Amino acid sequence: MNRSKYYLVEGDMLPEIFLKVEDAKELLQTGAADTVADAVAQVGISRSAFYKYKDAISPFQDMKRGHILTFHVLLRDKPGVLSAVLGAFADCGANILTINQSIPVNGAASVTVSAETSGMFTDMETLLRSLRESAGVLKAEVMAG
Numbered sequence: 001m002n003r004s005k006y007y008l009v010e011g012d013m014l015p016e017i018f019l020k021v022e023d024a025k026e027l028l029q030t031g032a033a034d035t036v037a038d039a040v041a042q043v044g045i046s047r048s049a050f051y052k053y054k055d056a057i058s059p060f061q062d063m064k065r066g067h068i069l070t071f072h073v074l075l076r077d078k079p080g081v082l083s084a085v086l087g088a089f090a091d092c093g094a095n096i097l098t099i100n101q102s103i104p105v106n107g108a109a110s111v112t113v114s115a116e117t118s119g120m121f122t123d124m125e126t127l128l129r130s131l132r133e134s135a136g137v138l139k140a141e142v143m144a145g
Helices: 016-030 036-043 047-053 060-064 081-092 124-133
Strands: 068-076 095-101 108-116 137-144
Touching: 016 036, 016 047, 036 047, 068 081, 068 124, 081 095, 081 108, 081 124, 081 137, 124 137
Parallel strands: none
Antiparallel strands: 068 108, 068 137, 095 108
């Protein structure tokens, strides 16, 4: 069975063609280009390159639409820290589905949160920044999605 693998890669590490394909898709989506031919001309790639890669690349913030994502958050063992983390999800419009918290060890507890993100009205980077800036949060990252 041939199963696709997916990777989360920093944009600066991608070949330029992928970034240009995504730029062309954005031009089409926002109405800045009416046709594929117009979009690819604006970003300087061929139509064949666009069609070859268009379904293979999406910005990370677009992954949140209609998906369940799992987050790992490491918290200080202090009252109110988990509440602040849950508030960060609510403030971004994410719907929490599950919460699993370990027993604190050495003053820190590991928490796994699964959330439905289709209702979010902010991007993923904003949610992660909000989590990381919450008092008592030692680490916050997306585990799966």
